[in-house]
Amino acid sequence: MNYWLMKTEPDTFSIDDLKAQKTSGWDGVRNYQARNFMRDDMKKGDLILIYHSSCEVPGVAGLAIVNKESHPDPSAFDSQSNYFDPKSNQDNPRWFMVQVKYKAKFKAFVPLSQIKKEKKLQDMKLIQKGNRLSIMPLEKSEFLHILKLANYSLT
DNA sequence: GCCAACGTTGGC
DNA sequence: GCCAACGTTGGC
Numbered sequence: 669m670n671y672w673l674m675k676t677e678p679d680t681f682s683i684d685d686l687k688a689q690k691t692s693g694w695d696g697v698r699n700y701q702a703r704n705f706m707r708d709d710m711k712k713g714d715l716i717l718i719y720h721s722s723c724e725v726p727g728v729a730g731l732a733i734v735n736k737e738s739h740p741d742p743s744a745f746d747s748q749s750n751y752f753d754p755k756s757n758q759d760n761p762r763w764f765m766v767q768v769k770y771k772a773k774f775k776a777f778v779p780l781s782q783i784k785k786e787k788k789l790q791d792m793k794l795i796q797k798g799n800r801l802s803i804m805p806l807e808k809s810e811f812l813h814i815l816k817l818a819n820y821s822l823t
Numbered sequence: 824g825c826c827a828a829c830g831t832t833g834g835c
Numbered sequence: 836g837c838c839a840a841c842g843t844t845g846g847c
Binding site for chain 1: 843844845846
Binding site for chain 1: 827828829830
């Protein structure tokens with residue numbers, strides 16, 4: 669079992685949108701490192717922190733789970749899509765995604781400012797200088813500590 | 824809106 | 836393979 673953090677801009681797709689849809693293909697990722705995590709490493713049942721970025725108060729908003737493992741991102745084939753990539757095609761897809769399933773919206777949102785203050789979270793990739801990855805692995809201890817801050821318990 | 828930091832592109 | 840130019844991310 670692995671643990672992940674996935675960023676999303678809530679103006680585009682928020683934890684509330686995921687809650688309403690229940691499941692969603694995580695399309696539109698156009699960064700190779702993030703793609704590789706989805707294509708190679710994210711397994712069904714892995715748990716995911718959903719992070720709101722580029723918004724008034726950035727931070728961790730909720731929890732999701734990998735529902736379907738890697739498959740080609742169809743938005744890359746759609747010339748009408750913002751995520752269209754003419755270099756990707758059905759025979760040789762360049763971009764992959766996983767499908768995620770809603771688990772919870774945290775009652776206690778965990779803001780980035782709080783994460784930065786937590787001694788136990790200082791090694792998180794999220795707060796390393798210059799890191800812009802939209803999908804990143806978490807240590808189990810980091811994952812659990814954030815659940816604690818969110819006042820959320822698994823089971 | 825600013826801007827630091829990073830990733831990608833493409834000429835050479 | 837180098838690297839300048841450009842585009843994007845994302846916090847502030």
